[in-house]
Amino acid sequence: MVYYLALAALLFAIGLFGVMTRRNAIGILMSLELMFNAANINFVAFNQYLGGNGMAGQLFALFVVVVAAAEATVGLAIVLLIYRNWRGVDADNVSIMKW
């Protein structure tokens, strides 16, 4: 089990690095998906090794997948809107919050 947890930790660290370094907003969203998947690996691994006969971990991972899909939908719509207004998807430029 420790290997699964180590894999998830590495994947989360890589995602964290991506979120902090990406300039492109779509790149930030992709790194975010990596972090979601790391959390999901943890959920499923804990369900397999410590969950007994229950399936709660897998169901939680299922809900995480659905919420991540919803987040990606809205996030990419916002990215398109940013692109339309600023002619670019550089997240560093979009630091003004008007109204």
Next chain:
Amino acid sequence: MEAVQPNVGFVFGLFAAIIITSALLVVTLKNIFHCALALIVCLTGVAGIFVLLHAEFLAAVQVLIYVGAVSVLIIFSVMLTSNLASRRIVQTNQNALVAGFAALIFGAGALLLLKLHDIWPKAGSALPDDNVMTIGKLLMTDYMLPFEVVSVLMLAAMIGAIVLARGERS
């Protein structure tokens, strides 16, 4: 569970190598379109890890939703903002060094904690064989409320995305 499958370590290593390599490609490649392709490889590898963990339904969901839907969505967005994807411009900002240091500390710390507190069981518990049926039953009984809430959230996200992306002109 692990003991009866002698090759599970090798398969796990293969999938782990695929996942880590493609994840590194996702965060380091210059061209954002190539990043999206690497992300697809990475998500498929995670689906393989789910199969190894006896979560077959979740693996199918991963392939359908992530590899099928979310990746298409991301590639669509990359192409709609494509004057950035074609040129090779700097994709990382100036705090890459600090961020790399922080991520390295996080990863190394997590691995160190895993090594120090070796309380994790070696063998898994026996899950029911009919995984899909059990999950379906649980979704319709014990997890009815989260299921409905998440479907309302999905509907709200859909409507929100349509309203956001529709633009000013009607």
